[in-house]
Amino acid sequence: MTNLAKLDFIALDIARKKYMSWALDVEIHLDAKGLGDTIKEGNSASAQDKAKAMIFLRHHLDENLKIEYLTVKDPSILWKNMKERYDHLKLVILPKARYDWIKLRFQNFKSQQYQEKGFTKYSDLISCLLVAKQNNELLIKNHESQPIGSTSFPEVNATRAQNVNNFRGLGRGRGRGRPWSWNIYSI
Numbered sequence: 001m002t003n004l005a006k007l008d009f010i011a012l013d014i015a016r017k018k019y020m021s022w023a024l025d026v027e028i029h030l031d032a033k034g035l036g037d038t039i040k041e042g043n044s045a046s047a048q049d050k051a052k053a054m055i056f057l058r059h060h061l062d063e064n065l066k067i068e069y070l071t072v073k074d075p076s077i078l079w080k081n082m083k084e085r086y087d088h089l090k091l092v093i094l095p096k097a098r099y100d101w102i103k104l105r106f107q108n109f110k111s112q113q114y115q116e117k118g119f120t121k122y123s124d125l126i127s128c129l130l131v132a133k134q135n136n137e138l139l140i141k142n143h144e145s146q147p148i149g150s151t152s153f154p155e156v157n158a159t160r161a162q163n164v165n166n167f168r169g170l171g172r173g174r175g176r177g178r179p180w181s182w183n184i185y186s187i
Contacts, residue, residue: 008025010038011021011059011061011062012061020089020090020093023083023086026079029056030053033052035052038076039076041076041077048054054075056102
């Protein structure tokens, strides 16, 4: 019973938000479960497959939509009703998204280096921007750890070599010129 409460993806809300991604998710999940034909008109799916598809569809609907389509028992009819109700959004959202993509401008970059690359896919643009952001964060961390004009840390090997050279030639044996080997009984 706990599996029934778990959603595979966000349920479609009555406010028409994200219908296109919901519809794609439903189609993919139904195909993965072998129930993709149940939402097509004139399908010859078994009653058991239709019931499984109907349970899946209703599980991923807003409560108000479930109540509104309470009498619908065929997944293809429910799918058709959802499509009629929300499919017009493609006519509104898709042209605006295309317009925004074409008119996309990069501000705050003096050289317009990203515009010159001529990206045709949104994913290519985003991956390039993410790499640039990561490199910028790395530069900032490096600068914060040692700002320009501050003295650099001495090399560990160079410091040790100087200390060794200072104590050479002072004699051999215990307690002569080696502060780290003084005999505590001689004090």
